[in-house]
Amino acid sequence: MAAYLIRRLLYGLLTVLGVLLLLFVLFFAVTDPDDIARKAVGERARPEVYAQWKKNHGYDRPLILNRAWAAGDPRRYTDTLLYEHYRRMLTFDFGNSDNDDSAIARRLKEGMGPSLSLTVPLFAFGLVFGVLLALFVAFFRETYIDRAVLVLCMLTMSIASLLYIISGQYLIGMLLKWFPISGFAFEPWLAGRFLALPVLVGVVSGIGADVRLYRTIFVEEINRDYVRTARAKGCGEARVMLAHVLRNALIPILTNIVITIPFLFTGALLLESFFGIPGLGSLTVEAIQGNDFSTLRTMVYLGALLFIAGQILTDVSYALVDPRVRLT
């Protein structure tokens, strides 16, 4: 187990290095740092302003090889964009935004709370409703109830998420006036009122795909031998479903959702930006719309980092939950 974990972590580190290389190619080699600087200070800025901005944001070094230093000097390789990019990302020194010079680390810290207060309830409600509905459908498998719910799932899956948000805001926010259309507050009670609508919209838009997946898992479990044994020894159908099928099906379900847990931190792009929640999703959207490359770079890097962590977590939790899986 320990050996496996070390190997897995090392491969994860290698992947992180690969992701950083990809980001370097995208954000420094393909995009010219000159272009970023010109967009930030304006086309007609004086050359000194332009050079100063590049220096302040660390874009003034050469890409891979700095010819200003002598051949034997290590600074020939370290005083470059590539080295600085790796050093800063690996030490979590994200620097300042290209747009308004605010410290990215501070904005990340500020955005984490609002993001989590949206994504955690979204995740919890989505999971509980999804599993319950799928269990219900699996109980009535191959009947009209099953067919109807599956058709409904297919319909909900075919609607664009943008439309869910627009119609949710219109129907519930504007016509029925149950909840405020958008906004955010840090006091728990007020925040609850603001978050109810985005959570509802998020759960509804995601539930179709989840129910179909969970139903497949449940139906697969129902056809196993131990279910027949349970019925043969006289278990009622309800007991079979709840005590035997649900318990065993939770293994694949849990391993399926562990990968999504890290993404709770990065927030939800569309929901946050539409409902005015000042989280990390909104931060990303602002970065896209304002050509803020350094913030966007940081968000992509964090997303990748969390995904890699989630994958390692999935592999380990798989071994913990299922005794048949041995990690060697």
Next chain:
Amino acid sequence: MSSLSNALVIVLLLAGGWLLRGIARDRFWRENAVQLWRRRPIAVVALGLFVLIGLADSIAWIGGGGDDEVAALRSRTLIDRAFQPEGFTEASYSAPLAAVSFYGGQPLKHPGKHLLGTDILGRDVVYRAFKGVRVALLIGGFTSLIVIPIALLFGVSAGYFGKRIDDAVFFVMTVLASVPSLLLLIALIMVMGRGTVQVCVALGITGWVHFCRIARGETLKLREAEFVDAARALGVTDLSIIKRHVLPNIAHLIIISFALSFTGLVLAETILSYLGIGLDGSWGQMIDQARNELSRTPIIWWNLTGASVALFALVLAVNVIADALRDIIDPRTRREGQ
């Protein structure tokens, strides 16, 4: 531009004909196609209509019709010509089938002719929805058609030859898969610029991994199969083993994941449109432009409805077909479903 688009139509038609011939010749595929038609005739017809509209919107030529000189010199597609006369527009909003404009009540140029009204610039909503078909098919279909051959090349060679090739391909796959696809997509488009080709390439780079993983996994399994061993023992070369034994056996998986990725791509484009980096003329842009119209009084609903219904119909048709195909082809669900 129009000649390129026309050439594309010819290429697509030839490819389609070749594919149909292949399906008709092979017993397995013929039976599956018949099954699909029997089970989901409406979805197949709907998808066929969308493809026809998309093709009609790609065939363009200059001249014919058009009162003013500018219009006569521009190349227009079959769809443009169907919405005659040239400049089927009003000054601004007008309600469906209305005779007067929405604000002000001035008489319209084409009273009662706009089935779903017009948008803020006076463009006919039905016409715009029709124009969106080609963009959607381009996003979903064209991207996948570029991506699948590349993914097959890397995935199959990684699975079949193993060792160093596999290590390299697997590492690239892991790195690309590690970046959340929407963020990678956004980063790629921001970096490469906004345009049809750039968006399709960006969608291709992010979508490639998915196909590659499937191709690699299946090839790994097939490599150990007895019929591959037998072929190898008979001295068949690697290339013909891949062509004869591996590719036909992963074709069904590729088709199913093609259908699934198609809907994912079309839906992802709406998010890109909201972020301001979508494709011009797409349904996503229509929805994005219409998103504040619901809060006007009196409410303007036709613009949003036109785009969403078109998008919904296409995605639903493809989703239904993908689902039916999976049921038909996958032997495990076949037993249960019948």
